[in-house]
Amino acid sequence: MSFDQPFDRFKANHILLIEDAIDLAQVITRELEASGYIITHVTNGEAAIEVEKNGDFTLVILDWMLPGMNGLDVLRQLRSHSNVSVLMLTARDGEIDRVLGLEMGADDYLTKPFSIRELAARVRAMLRRREIIEQTLIADQSASDNALQAQSLKIEPASHLVTIDSDPIDLTRTEFALLYLLVSNSGRVFSRAYLVDTIWNVQYVEGDRSVDNTILRLRKKLKAAGGCIEAVWGVGYRWKHECSD
Numbered sequence: 001m002s003f004d005q006p007f008d009r010f011k012a013n014h015i016l017l018i019e020d021a022i023d024l025a026q027v028i029t030r031e032l033e034a035s036g037y038i039i040t041h042v043t044n045g046e047a048a049i050e051v052e053k054n055g056d057f058t059l060v061i062l063d064w065m066l067p068g069m070n071g072l073d074v075l076r077q078l079r080s081h082s083n084v085s086v087l088m089l090t091a092r093d094g095e096i097d098r099v100l101g102l103e104m105g106a107d108d109y110l111t112k113p114f115s116i117r118e119l120a121a122r123v124r125a126m127l128r129r130r131e132i133i134e135q136t137l138i139a140d141q142s143a144s145d146n147a148l149q150a151q152s153l154k155i156e157p158a159s160h161l162v163t164i165d166s167d168p169i170d171l172t173r174t175e176f177a178l179l180y181l182l183v184s185n186s187g188r189v190f191s192r193a194y195l196v197d198t199i200w201n202v203q204y205v206e207g208d209r210s211v212d213n214t215i216l217r218l219r220k221k222l223k224a225a226g227g228c229i230e231a232v233w234g235v236g237y238r239w240k241h242e243c244s245d
Contacts, residue, residue: 013127014056017041018048018074019063019089028061031116032123045069049077057084059127061119064090064101072104079105083197085126089114148183150244153225155180164225174199175218178211182229187241189232211237 015032019025020043029039040055042048045066052060060078064071075086088106101109108122148155152165160176162169171179177199181190190198192211200210215237219226228243 014038014040014058015123016048016052016055016057016060018043018045018060018066018071020044020066021063027116028119031120035120035124037123043067045071045074048074052078052082052084058130059085059087059123061087061089061123062106064088072101075101075104075106085130087119087122087126146184148180150183150186150228150239151225153183153222153228155183164222169221171218171221174214175221178214179218179222182237182239183244186239186244189235189238191236195236 013036015037017025017028017032017039019028019041022043025041025043029041032039040051040057042051043066046069048060048062049069062071062074066074071088071090075088078084078086086106087108087110088101089110089112090101091112108126110119110122147157154161154163155176156162157180160173162171162176162179178195181195181198192208195211196208215229215231219229222229225243228240230238230240232238
């Protein structure tokens with residue numbers, strides 16, 4: 001699908017390809033369309049921003065070295081209004097470039113030259129992760145009105161009230177939402193990226209300490225019950241299953 005064609009088909013697998021190398025773009029388009037994806041291809045950043053705002057994309061494949069507005073500028077504008085998944089393509093293979101792209105909000109990074117099979121595998125993995133997150137978010141939100149009891153801890157969403165042995169605990173909105181999510185999914189480990197996406201509703205950036213700092217405050221406010229929030233090294237946090245008995 002080219003830039004001047006109408007947007008008459010929007011599906012969950014609609015991909016925006018931003019690549020000025022026509023030969024490469026044709027190969028990528030052919031491979032991904034053969035896998036069942038719908039591809040919209042543009043060759044510059046200005047057109048990409050306009051198309052993305054008027055489209056319904058779940059993934060963007062973005063070349064770093066674009067004419068005019070470069071890939072990082074495009075990414076910066078995308079992240080100002082969208083959490084669409086972004087796979088960056090670039091000939092820049094230095095570590096600092098990879099880190100910069102990821103810190104700016106890219107979800108994955110592929111260095112040129114690359115195999116089309118690897119590109120297709122990265123796309124499948126990214127879309128699969130996004131689908132899992134969205135399904136989990138729906139499940140979590142559907143259960144968000146039920147009162148919870150975990151030993152001496154009681155959480156009442158309707159009144160935004162948390163008590164321990166009937167004594168009220170003063171929590172911020174973010175602390176309350178985080179506690180409710182953990183307790184309502186006792187034993188389940190949540191990654192920092194998932195928690196930032198769910199509770200803060202922003203794109204997670206590697207090294208962001210928002211979750212850790214909030215957990216620290218929450219543990220202090222919960223006093224002895226705060227020990228029920230367990231850190232899982234290299235993964236994230238969970239509410240200990242035994243604390244819900």
